[in-house]
Every structure is written in C-alpha cells, then in structure tokens.
Amino acid sequence: MFALGATMLLLVASEIVATRPQADKILSLPGISTMPAFEMYSGYLEVAAQKALHYWFVECEDPASQNLIIWFNGGPGCSSMEGLFTENGPYRFGEHRELYPNPSSWNTLGHILYLESPVGVGFSYGPEHDEINDDTTAQDAMKAIKVFFHKFSELGQADIFVTGESYAGFYVPILVSLIFKEPEVSHISSRIKGVMIGNPLLNQNKNVESLVYYSYYHGLFGKEKWLELISQCCKCEEEALAGDCKFRDTKSEGCLITFIHIVHSIYTSGLNLYNMYQDCTPPNSIMSMQFHRESTETALLRMIWKKYFREDKFDLAKLFTTNNNLGLSPPCSNTSTIHWYLNRQDVQDAIHVRSKEWEICSQPINDNFVKEYEDVKDFMLDILQKRDVPVLLYFGDMDLACNHLGGEWWMDDLGIPITFSRRRWYLPKPDGPSQIGGAVKVYNRLTFALVKGAGHMVPTDQPEAALYILKRFLSDEPL
Structure with a gap:
C-alpha cells in the first residue's frame, strides 16, 4: 500500500509540474548557490497585443498548499519586486549584496504571485502613450490574473487572498470589485477568500x-x-x-x-x-x-x-x-542594491524578461497616472457587504505617508458596526513570553490592525508581526 501510494503521489506531482509553464521556470538565480526546494517562475502575462504584466511566482514551501497570495506594491508606479526582495519574499539582500533566506517569508504560508502593475512598471510593458488610470490598472490586472490561472491551471481551486501596500489601497479594492462583476472570471471570483492591505491609501x-x-x-x-x-x-x-x-x-x-x-x-x-x-x-x-x-x-x-x-x-x-x-x-x-541586482544581465536572463533598465518606481507612470477616485469606500463596501469577503487593513504606527489615524477615521466612517472594540494584540515569541504587537479593532468582517514599531513597509520593519497577522488572517482567526 505504501509503495503504491508513493507512486501515485509521484505521478500527481509530475502532472502538476507538467501543467506549469516550464519556459518560465527559474532554473538558477544569481546570488543563490543552491536553488530552494520550492519552485519559482518568472515571465509575462499578456493582457493585449504588445501589452503584458511581468509576474514572479513563488511556490509555497508546502507545495500542496491551497493558499494563493497575490501582491501589489503601490506608487502609483512602483514595482512589486520591492515587496519580493525587501519585504515578504523568500530572500533578502545582505550587507554585501548577497541573497539570504528570509525566515518570515510569506511563502511559508502560501504560494505568492507578485505582479508588476500597472503596465510600464518594472519589466511590464505596453504602448507608451495609452492613458493609465485606476480603472485600466484594475482591468489589466484582472486579465493578467486570468492568464496566470491558465498557465498554472492546477491552482484553479486555490483560495485567493489579494494583498498589497500603500496605493494598493486603491489598486486592490477596485480590482477585486471588478472581478466580482465580470461573469467571464466567475471561476476566479468564487475563490477570493480575503483582502489584506498594509498602510493603504483609502481616501x-x-x-x-x-x-x-x-x-x-x-x-x-x-x-x-x-x-x-x-x-x-x-x-x-x-x-x-x-x-x-x-x-x-x-x-x-x-x-x-x-x-x-x-x-x-x-x-x-x-x-x-x-x-x-x-x-x-x-x-x-x-x-x-x-x-x-x-x-x-x-x-x-x-x-x-x-x-x-x-x-x-x-x-x-x-x-x-x-x-x-x-x-x-x-x-x-x-534602493541601490535591488536596482543593481535587477539590472544585471544574468539576472534578467534567469528570470526570462526583456532586457531593459529596471527602475523601482516609474516616473512617467507616476507623473501621468490618472487618479479617478478620491475614495475607495464604494468598492470596499461592495466587497464587504455584497460579497461577504473579509478585509484586514494593517498599519505601521510610525508611518507619515499613510498614517494609521486617517485609516481608522476612514474605517469608522464606513458605517459598519463595531463587533470588537479596540484592544491590544500579542505577538508570540519563541524564546520568551508574548509581547504587545499593536492594537486591533473589528467591524464585522473588516479588521483594523496597528503594528507597533513599524513604518510604511510593515513586512520590512516587523517581519515576524506581518507574518503572524497573515497567518491569522489566512486561517480566518482573530488577532
């Protein structure tokens, strides 16, 4: 029985690998002497003719995981490679520009899809003179996600958690609301199980x-x-x-x-x-x-x-x-190290991207991006009330760019009843007693979380706390 079961597992595993785009698989990566047991893929998700978003997919350390985390950095105009290499990805840069494993990587809890969005950011490409705004960004991201599931069909039944940071406070609610309204992606919308955004701009x-x-x-x-x-x-x-x-x-x-x-x-x-x-x-x-x-x-x-x-x-x-x-x-x-690394020709060859000068943030995108909305209230209420999808918004308490006070004001004004009043939450420590991690307040399916000792990039400043918040959220458990 055991031998037969092992053979079946090997067959299933080989079938899964066969469904993935082998041309996009990262076989080696400069700065890593031995590739990890989990797989990584990088390439393009075409959304129209001569228009594609660059993606980097990181498999979960448990390849059987049913969690898929989609991540967007903000800007508008900043690359999600920042999140991959400086926040929640499997590797961080060391003092001498070497790559070392990140023990608080989010791929310990699920697969991660990093999207460089909108078109024109990072390695993504498209027509230079097309208007880019909140709606076109959401439409292109939705199309890219649809293409992703075509490439990685074995993840079609995964639970999807759409996440991000900063201006992703606009990107993510607009995208998720759009996905729920489009019949052609109903197979995707039915799998969305949560939205989680760090230090989001909301209003x-x-x-x-x-x-x-x-x-x-x-x-x-x-x-x-x-x-x-x-x-x-x-x-x-x-x-x-x-x-x-x-x-x-x-x-x-x-x-x-x-x-x-x-x-x-x-x-x-x-x-x-x-x-x-x-x-x-x-x-x-x-x-x-x-x-x-x-x-x-x-x-x-x-x-x-x-x-x-x-x-x-x-x-x-x-x-x-x-x-x-x-x-x-x-x-x-x-940003000199990540700029140096992603502009190495051997790195660009390894991740299967067009050779170009990569920048962490695109000035043309930031200068010309059309912000169509002042507030994402309607999109968030559509997600919370019509779709009953849980949302967690977490804030580092030392951020001046998108401060927690404004975020909590915005949440208070949504008119959603508070189910749990503001209280402290505690972060478990492996080598001692739990410590205060911050504060939390719950409005039905919407959660406000404050992270002690963190700024705008919480996974960078407090990686253990960010991972713990994610773990609780993926399990639908309160902080």
Whole structure:
C-alpha cells in the first residue's frame, strides 16, 4: 500500500509540474548557490497585443498548499519586486549584496504571485502613450490574473487572498470589485477568500488631513502653530480635538496658507517619511525627498502654492527630484542594491524578461497616472457587504505617508458596526513570553490592525508581526 501510494503521489506531482509553464521556470538565480526546494517562475502575462504584466511566482514551501497570495506594491508606479526582495519574499539582500533566506517569508504560508502593475512598471510593458488610470490598472490586472490561472491551471481551486501596500489601497479594492462583476472570471471570483492591505491609501482627504493631527500629536510642530491652524480652519478647539476640521477642502485662504506651511515643514524636515523614527538612508536623500508616493498630494500643493504665493519663493519641484543613477526612488530608502541586482544581465536572463533598465518606481507612470477616485469606500463596501469577503487593513504606527489615524477615521466612517472594540494584540515569541504587537479593532468582517514599531513597509520593519497577522488572517482567526 505504501509503495503504491508513493507512486501515485509521484505521478500527481509530475502532472502538476507538467501543467506549469516550464519556459518560465527559474532554473538558477544569481546570488543563490543552491536553488530552494520550492519552485519559482518568472515571465509575462499578456493582457493585449504588445501589452503584458511581468509576474514572479513563488511556490509555497508546502507545495500542496491551497493558499494563493497575490501582491501589489503601490506608487502609483512602483514595482512589486520591492515587496519580493525587501519585504515578504523568500530572500533578502545582505550587507554585501548577497541573497539570504528570509525566515518570515510569506511563502511559508502560501504560494505568492507578485505582479508588476500597472503596465510600464518594472519589466511590464505596453504602448507608451495609452492613458493609465485606476480603472485600466484594475482591468489589466484582472486579465493578467486570468492568464496566470491558465498557465498554472492546477491552482484553479486555490483560495485567493489579494494583498498589497500603500496605493494598493486603491489598486486592490477596485480590482477585486471588478472581478466580482465580470461573469467571464466567475471561476476566479468564487475563490477570493480575503483582502489584506498594509498602510493603504483609502481616501485622499482623510490621509492628508489626518497627517496634521498625527504630526502634532507626535511633536512635529508646536502648540503655537497648532493654535494658529485651528483659529484659521476650525470653529473652535473642541471641533479640532474631535478631528472635524477641514484643511484641504476649506474655502479660507488663511487656513490654506497655514496648512501648506505645516505640510511643507513636515515634508522638508529631513524625517524619514516612511518610518519617522528611522534615519534616512542614504543621507543625500534627506532634503531631496526624491519620490514621495501618493501622500505628498503633489498636484494639490502645486495648485495651492501657485494660487496664493509667488513661484520664486518656493520651488516645490525640489521635493520631487530624481536620482540620476537610480531614477525615481522612495525618500530615505537605499534602493541601490535591488536596482543593481535587477539590472544585471544574468539576472534578467534567469528570470526570462526583456532586457531593459529596471527602475523601482516609474516616473512617467507616476507623473501621468490618472487618479479617478478620491475614495475607495464604494468598492470596499461592495466587497464587504455584497460579497461577504473579509478585509484586514494593517498599519505601521510610525508611518507619515499613510498614517494609521486617517485609516481608522476612514474605517469608522464606513458605517459598519463595531463587533470588537479596540484592544491590544500579542505577538508570540519563541524564546520568551508574548509581547504587545499593536492594537486591533473589528467591524464585522473588516479588521483594523496597528503594528507597533513599524513604518510604511510593515513586512520590512516587523517581519515576524506581518507574518503572524497573515497567518491569522489566512486561517480566518482573530488577532
């Protein structure tokens, strides 16, 4: 019986391998002396003629796993290779640019599909002059996922968890809502079991207005400036303390001017905007603030400054300069290693991509991306109420780009009843007692989780906590 069973298992395994795109299989990878037991694939998912998204698929350490995690980085315009190599993938870069196993890799819990989205980001390609917006990004991602399941048909019955970070707060809800509405991908929508996003942008107004409160509470500007702000923007201090002041939508010129001065002082302070308690690396990015993702409200700042101030008094462009060697890079982040690695010809050959200059973030995409929505409320309610799919939004507590205060405000305003009040959650430690991991609050099928000691990239700053949150979520268990 045992011999027969082993033979059958070998046959099943060989059939699974045969259904996968062998031309995309990564046979060797520079920086790794011995390839891991789990398989990795890289290639393209065509969504139209001369238009494709690059994917990197990492098999779970347990090849029989029925969990498929789809991951998107944000921007808009930043590559999911950042997530693969610096956050939750199976390998991290060492001090000497070597690759070493990541013990907190998410592929310990499921298969992972990394998509470089939208078209034009990273190794993905398409027509240069096509408009790229929230809807086209979702449509292309949906088509790419459909092609993925054609290539990896044995995963057709896997439980799908759509995840991401930052501007994926828009990417993911819009995509998942679209998948649920398209009959041609009903075989995919029926398998979606959860949505999980880290430090998501959810509402443009709440993100920038909450930044003022968050910054004041953390001592980034003083009481004198705070009192000046609320005298210009609020009816009374009680309204300010309740979080009801409107800074971005105000019609008061004085309020706008004071608000701009505060935002400007935060963004040019030299703080690491993605983790305000960590130093800037490299140092020369401190004042240049090379690329500040969605939360900089670039268009808003330019518009207000141009309207109320002389152009020669404040050169806002200095906040958004690029590095000649690395292209568009997140502020205070050292992206030189991943840039060096993915631009090696032997690496590009190994992962079966078109030879090109890879950049972590695409300036043309970021400059020209059309943000069609101010808020993802309708998409999220469609997922939560019409589809009954659980959603978990987690926030590092030291992030200035998409701060947790604005995220919690947004969740409170959805009108979903709170089923579990805010409380602490605890992270198990293998070598001692559990420690406080952060805070959690549950609104029916929607969960807010705060992660202690993390910034914008929680899997980078607190990898054990991120993995634990994922583990609980995949099992549909509360923190």
